[in-house]
Amino acid sequence: MIDSHTHTKYSKHATGSVTELIEAAISNGIRILTITDHAPFLIDKDNRLLESEVDSYAKDVLLAQQSYKGEIKILYGMEFDYSPLHSSYVEKLIRNLDLDFAIGSIHYIETANGRVNNWDIGKLNTKEYCELYFESLEELIDTKLFNSIGHVDSILRGGISEQYFWNYLKNLIPKIKGVDLSYEVNCSGIFKSMICQKTGGHINNKAAFPNFNVIKKLVDLGVDFTIGSDAHKPEHVGRGIKDTTKELQGIGVNSLCYYEKGEKNKVNIRELCQ
Ligand SMILES: [Zn+2]
Numbered sequence: 400m401i402d403s404h405t406h407t408k409y410s411k412h413a414t415g416s417v418t419e420l421i422e423a424a425i426s427n428g429i430r431i432l433t434i435t436d437h438a439p440f441l442i443d444k445d446n447r448l449l450e451s452e453v454d455s456y457a458k459d460v461l462l463a464q465q466s467y468k469g470e471i472k473i474l475y476g477m478e479f480d481y482s483p484l485h486s487s488y489v490e491k492l493i494r495n496l497d498l499d500f501a502i503g504s505i506h507y508i509e510t511a512n513g514r515v516n517n518w519d520i521g522k523l524n525t526k527e528y529c530e531l532y533f534e535s536l537e538e539l540i541d542t543k544l545f546n547s548i549g550h551v552d553s554i555l556r557g558g559i560s561e562q563y564f565w566n567y568l569k570n571l572i573p574k575i576k577g578v579d580l581s582y583e584v585n586c587s588g589i590f591k592s593m594i595c596q597k598t599g600g601h602i603n604n605k606a607a608f609p610n611f612n613v614i615k616k617l618v619d620l621g622v623d624f625t626i627g628s629d630a631h632k633p634e635h636v637g638r639g640i641k642d643t644t645k646e647l648q649g650i651g652v653n654s655l656c657y658y659e660k661g662e663k664n665k666v667n668i669r670e671l672c673q
């Protein structure tokens with residue numbers, strides 16, 4: 400199995416050292432693991448690497464890459480926040496790092512009524528939020544700084560319809576393909592609640608994302624995919640990936656990608672489903 404989205408205690412709201420994450424990944428059957436702690440970002444210091452910690456993070460990951468050689472492939476990544484307000488900061492940061500893999504995610508949107516976080520799921524269903532979200536996403540794509548776009552469909556937790564979401568996303572597909580960006584299939588949504596469109600209440604037993612109907616449309620349009628558990632503790636590494644991979648195969652996905660030194664590698668999905 401491949402897991403291209405995982406966090407360690409460097410992300411502060413996550414637990415486990417780099418070594419603990421890797422040991423759990425080996426036990427859980429992962430062969431290619433990318434560690435993607437949250438990159439420094441100006442508006443938050445409590446849930447991510449600080450600039451002063453980047454060297455030690457890199458050292459931990461790169462040392463582990465050597466010491467676990469032959470047992471598991473370890474790749475050095477980060478999950479970046481993108482906001483049009485801070486694009487030059489992100490660009491400078493990313494250009495100074497020699498990453499295998501960079502995920503671009505949108506966790507914060509500045510609306511007229513203040514900041515809406517991606518996990519404030521009661522506030523993700525407004526037209527203003529969705530418009531700003533997809534405007535930011537378009538800019539993120541245009542920067543060409545990233546290899547994959549993280550958990551785009553996570554905003555479906557807010558209870559907007561699949562069709563409403565697709566009406567925005569479909570306009571960006573030519574750009575996504577144009578810059579050869581992968582779309583992340585993020586398995587963490589299987590274990591998260593969502594808002595019910597009809598009642599406005601929370602539903603726990605339904606995964607808002609990954610959304611396979613959207614993914615199916617992307618497959619037909621020739622978009623590539625990465626996959627990740629988005630584990631925030633060692634025992635969650637690889638969680639949901641096996642079943643999701645089978646489901647992806649069922650809807651026509653032929654391969655999943657991982658990145659090494661920024662280069663895309665495709666693995667046949669049949670090899671991953673054995
Ligand atoms: Zn994220």
Ligand SMILES: [Zn+2]
Nearest residue numbers: 404406478629
């Ligand atoms: Zn993450």
